Amino acid sequence: MKKHWISLLGMIFLVTLSCREADIGPSYNCTYASAASSTLHPKNAVFQSILDTYVKNGLPGISTLIKDEDGVWVGYAGKADIDKNIPFTPCHASKAASITKFMVGTLTFMLQEQGLIDINDPIAKHIDADIISKVKNADQVTIKNCLQHTTGIYDIITDAEFYLAVLNNPNKQWRADELLELVYDKDPYFAPNEGVEYSNTNTIFVGMCLDKVLGYSHAKALREMIWDPLAMYDTYYQSRDLLPSTVAQGYYDLYNNNTIVNVSNLVTGSGNGYGGVFSTVYDLQKFMNAYYFDKTLVNEESMGMMMTFVSEGDMNNLGVGIMQKFKNFSPHLGLGHSGRDLGYSADLFVFPTRNDRQMIFFVNYGTDGDSALREVFREFEKTLVLEVTE
Amino acid sequence: MKAPFINHFMALLICLISVTTFGQAKLTQLTLETGNAITGLPIVGAPQLFYTHYHPFNTIGASLVWKENGKQAWEQSFNMGYIYHRFVQHSILLFTETIYRYDFNTAFSMRAHLGLGYLHSIPGTDRFELNKQGEYEKIASLGRAQVGVKFSISAAYKLSPDFQLSINYGVLGQLPFVKSYVPLLPYNAIQLGILKNISK
Numbered sequence: 001m002k003k004h005w006i007s008l009l010g011m012i013f014l015v016t017l018s019c020r021e022a023d024i025g026p027s028y029n030c031t032y033a034s035a036a037s038s039t040l041h042p043k044n045a046v047f048q049s050i051l052d053t054y055v056k057n058g059l060p061g062i063s064t065l066i067k068d069e070d071g072v073w074v075g076y077a078g079k080a081d082i083d084k085n086i087p088f089t090p091c092h093a094s095k096a097a098s099i100t101k102f103m104v105g106t107l108t109f110m111l112q113e114q115g116l117i118d119i120n121d122p123i124a125k126h127i128d129a130d131i132i133s134k135v136k137n138a139d140q141v142t143i144k145n146c147l148q149h150t151t152g153i154y155d156i157i158t159d160a161e162f163y164l165a166v167l168n169n170p171n172k173q174w175r176a177d178e179l180l181e182l183v184y185d186k187d188p189y190f191a192p193n194e195g196v197e198y199s200n201t202n203t204i205f206v207g208m209c210l211d212k213v214l215g216y217s218h219a220k221a222l223r224e225m226i227w228d229p230l231a232m233y234d235t236y237y238q239s240r241d242l243l244p245s246t247v248a249q250g251y252y253d254l255y256n257n258n259t260i261v262n263v264s265n266l267v268t269g270s271g272n273g274y275g276g277v278f279s280t281v282y283d284l285q286k287f288m289n290a291y292y293f294d295k296t297l298v299n300e301e302s303m304g305m306m307m308t309f310v311s312e313g314d315m316n317n318l319g320v321g322i323m324q325k326f327k328n329f330s331p332h333l334g335l336g337h338s339g340r341d342l343g344y345s346a347d348l349f350v351f352p353t354r355n356d357r358q359m360i361f362f363v364n365y366g367t368d369g370d371s372a373l374r375e376v377f378r379e380f381e382k383t384l385v386l387e388v389t390e
Numbered sequence: 391m392k393a394p395f396i397n398h399f400m401a402l403l404i405c406l407i408s409v410t411t412f413g414q415a416k417l418t419q420l421t422l423e424t425g426n427a428i429t430g431l432p433i434v435g436a437p438q439l440f441y442t443h444y445h446p447f448n449t450i451g452a453s454l455v456w457k458e459n460g461k462q463a464w465e466q467s468f469n470m471g472y473i474y475h476r477f478v479q480h481s482i483l484l485f486t487e488t489i490y491r492y493d494f495n496t497a498f499s500m501r502a503h504l505g506l507g508y509l510h511s512i513p514g515t516d517r518f519e520l521n522k523q524g525e526y527e528k529i530a531s532l533g534r535a536q537v538g539v540k541f542s543i544s545a546a547y548k549l550s551p552d553f554q555l556s557i558n559y560g561v562l563g564q565l566p567f568v569k570s571y572v573p574l575l576p577y578n579a580i581q582l583g584i585l586k587n588i589s590k
Contacts, residue, residue: 022477056524082526083516161431163571168429169443170477251518255534256569260526262515265477370570 024264027081032091051077054380061088065281080248094362097339105321109302146202154186155199173239200274207273232283239271250343253371263343425581465489509538554585
């Protein structure tokens with residue numbers, strides 16, 4: 001009988017040891033060349049006060065870059081790692097979340113300019129028929145529909161099974177086809193081209209189309225065609241790149257009891273077109289400068305196609321891989337993209353009607369779920385937008 | 391979750407254990423079970439249960455027979471369990487099950503279990519609270535009181551007069567879990583176990 005007990009204890013031991021390394025370990029300090037103009041900026045005290053206020057109100061850490069007629073202002077407040085007491089400085093990479101879609105959209109147009117892909121291609125041209133047949137509406141939509149969210153395809157991020165799968169295997173590196181299994185046979189929101197509904201599933205398909213025409217991962221193309229040429233050396237793609245120790249921890253009030261927990265290692269399908277880019281305010285500014293000001297990534301014609309907007313409710317207009325935001329409270333719409341993930345948030349916007357001022361920030365708190373801090377974040381974002389566009 | 395509800399539930403559970411243990415019925419069997427608990431809507435397939443990911447789920451328990459009639463019997467079990475779910479939580483369970491047993495022959499039997507109990511959830515990562523100075527402080531994770539519900543079926547095979555080998559598959563629900571995202575956390579659990587008779 002003793003053998004049975006030994007076998008049971010052996011099994012307990014084995015199952016306890018079978019875990020993958022954490023994606024994000026403790027954060028360390030990093031060094032950066034501070035923007036000398038920040039302290040001389042006439043709004044230095046105002047901007048810094050906004051950051052300090054909202055960190056005191058509960059946002060764990062913020063790094064921000066603002067550019068206006070008086071120059072570049074860079075500021076930060078709070079912690080990249082609360083436990084290790086590491087300040088959240090502008091060199092700490094944080095999750096840009098859905099800003100990934102802006103980069104993937106830009107890459108799509110770059111490849112179109114090279115003749116490798118056509119945004120009016122049906123996605124069925126590039127994706128296996130057995131996958132297309134299992135996702136409702138997928139057989140009728142184009143890459144453009146996906147980038148503009150006019151497919152009606154069910155959003156994986158709203159699905160309970162998706163969260164259960166993420167919880168089950170928190171730091172799994174998901175493949176696109178594995179994620180799509182979670183939306184098989186789910187009802188669409190509307191028929192293609194008959195509505196607008198932001199859906200993360202759309203850009204999973206775009207990523208898969210890019211992988212097919214490239215013959216290798218779009219992650220490699222992002223690095224070789226955008227990040228490396230722009231010297232965005234602090235930008236990473238989770239699940240595709242090893243994340244450095246300068247990545248900030250991500251927090252969320254997971255249990256809705258006014259405490260926050262470290263959710264850095266709950267990886268929500270990163271690296272599949274809809275999220276996963278980690279970056280810094282400096283690197284995101286390089287991307288925006290190249291895209292919007294220098295126009296070195298895509299040509300005017302592509303930019304024109306990307307900036308064909310449809311209205312999505314009271315808050316956003318959706319372009320093709322880009323968005324306009326803040327129309328619910330500001331006459332000056334931000335052009336760019338926002339990012340929201342479980343433990344991280346970010347904004348990357350330029351304000352064309354306000355002298356092309358720029359606002360970029362990272363917050364290491366997830367803000368789309370229903371928590372008390374969601375309103376604190378929204379108030380922070382609104383306050384900053386109004387101050388930047390004043 | 392209101393604390394009084396938990397207190398009342400625990401009091402009820404303790405009363406039940408006391409009445410059954412010190413009343414007419416006597417504990418007849420001890421169990422030790424170990425296996426895997428996978429978060430997912432019921433019913434996940436064998437690949438997930440057995441090898442895609444592991445959250446060790448171990449329980450010890452004791453049971454008694456309420457009523458036995460030929461091949462059928464009604465039993466009650468009292469159990470303590472523990473699930474380790476990396477980056478999510480440590481779950482400590484105290485639960486009782488009402489069990490229907492059917493003996494196919496002298497060696498093989500099957501059971502249907504319906505359980506309810508207290509689940510104490512301790513976050514598996516650091517937890518912080520904002521102090522009056524507007525700074526986050528790490529706080530000791532005393533955990534949260536939760537309710538656990540469990541339904542499972544099991545099969546047992548007699549190895550010797552005193553020991554049986556069992557396999558138990560079922561669904562364990564934890565609630566409330568995460569507002570917005572996952573209000574009820576379902577685990578699919580499979581466990582291998584040893585049952586030891588302690589009275590004849």
